[in-house]
Amino acid sequence: MTDQTTRPLYDVARIRADFPILATQVRGKPLVYLDNAASSQKPRQVLDAERAVYETGYANVHRGVHYLSEKATQAYEAARETTRAWINAASTNEIVFTRGTTESINLVAHCWGRTNLKAGDEILITHLEHHSNIVPWQMIAETTGARLVVVPVDDRGEVDQEAFDRLIGSGRVKVMSVAHVSNALGTILPVRRMIEAAHAAGAIAVIDGAQALPHLAVDVQALDADFYAMSSHKAYGPTGFGVLYGKLPLLKAMPPWQGGGDMIETVTFEKTTYAEPPAKFEAGTPHIVGAIGFAAALDYIAGIGVGAIAAHEHDLTAYAHERLCEINRLKIIGEARDKAGVVSFTIDGIHPHDIGTILDQQGVAVRTGHHCTQPLMVRFGVPATARASFGMYNTRDEVDALVDGLRKVVKFMG
Structure with a gap:
């Protein structure tokens, strides 16, 4: 199998520099792309x-x-x-x-x-x-x-x-x-x-x-x-x-x-x-x-190493769980002991589509809806969730930007 071993240093800044789209400004704010489970961005090497x-x-x-x-x-x-x-x-x-x-x-x-x-x-x-x-x-x-x-x-x-x-x-x-x-x-x-x-x-x-x-x-x-x-x-x-x-x-x-x-x-x-x-x-x-x-x-x-990417994304997912729990009325949907790069959540009294729309105004891209898993949404008793999903180029600062955006959601929607 191709060498997929962990490399000693994970240089996320260097990785981000390989993805031209990450320099995009969204409504005057830096893009925070947290919709990787839907589709990931492409490095310059692929382009x-x-x-x-x-x-x-x-x-x-x-x-x-x-x-x-x-x-x-x-x-x-x-x-x-x-x-x-x-x-x-x-x-x-x-x-x-x-x-x-x-x-x-x-x-x-x-x-x-x-x-x-x-x-x-x-x-x-x-x-x-x-x-x-x-x-x-x-x-x-x-x-x-x-x-x-x-x-x-x-x-x-x-x-x-x-x-x-x-x-x-x-x-x-x-x-x-x-x-x-x-x-x-x-x-x-x-x-x-x-x-x-x-x-x-x-x-x-x-x-x-x-x-x-x-x-x-x-x-x-x-x-x-x-x-x-x-x-x-x-x-x-x-x-x-x-x-x-x-x-x-x-x-x-x-x-x-x-x-x-x-x-x-x-x-x-x-x-x-x-x-x-x-x-x-x-x-x-x-x-x-x-x-x-x-x-x-x-x-x-x-070239980066699957093990290194997995460790980085595991850290981001754990950090996101920790920070999201600070948000009033937020509930994480799905807290499996073994997870890969996805956090789905709801905020009581606020529709996920409203969450996504307001986050977009802050430059934060998440997915909202049933994620093509309608029976699973029924199982958890929700019509939809907001979903943040991480890739190799995401950072803890972007998790912080998500949390800051969610605070604005709660403040705006009451």
Whole structure:
């Protein structure tokens, strides 16, 4: 796996200098960007890598024998190898490029689910899931007659392990699909243990890694995940690009989802034969620059060290919990013992959208709403929360700016 070790010194000022957008002024105030769980900002190294492709090495890949096509193809496939090494997959054939985590999960649900699920089977998820890990499985359940089963969470926002053990042991679960990290609460799920339990029950394990990739070292072989879905834009890379890791025997056995160019071996009007994975699942012209930009983002993260980033973000999250508790009537939603870079909260008597609007006047960007986790909001009895989410470039001073802004919210709204 790519070296992701902790470096001795974490120089946040140097890191911030690599992100041009962080110099932005918002309504005359310095930008405080605390919406990283929605989408992270991009370092100059990623922007430069994308620009270089368009300026010096762009052409369609896999189809041409001319210089630019060969150059683009080499860079595109090098990005696949960078991704393979980053997550410690066994082969680049297990790395399928997609448009993001949503498409990756839909691909598994449609290509694996349609051919392997039947009436009476169960699909196990948790109450923490993003809509992208709920709706695709509902769609497949309606098609196949399978049933969606949900593991509850406790008041901390942690998975109820007794309930999980009972539900996974029903003998009917054929696929478990769970988040590695909750986008709404920051809870880190014990996915290694959950995967072991799923396999013991005869089920495959699908992991939504969208929120884990920028915060944690990911080793798919150590986890023994059957599928692992990721998005570039959560991890300082381009929007519209993602990855699905899948164990090769599973990918080989699955039918393709979309048909078109580059995913075929032969085509006649009578019959088409498909290419081997990953090409079988990559119909059409891909997001070439997205792949190369994503590889640049992974290289950038490696240069700092995932361990160093995780330690920095852990400090910010703990500090934010401490400071936010100073705010009158503020309640933190989700206080799991193992969290990654997210603090969600409400203030009694003030709607989260009003919180976000007033904070924006102070230059502070947070996310407000249900965070594509409506069932989780119902579980906690709130229509929405305000969410501050941290990245490698955030600082304690920015947490202080958030707290100062919230004091203004309380004063203004009464």
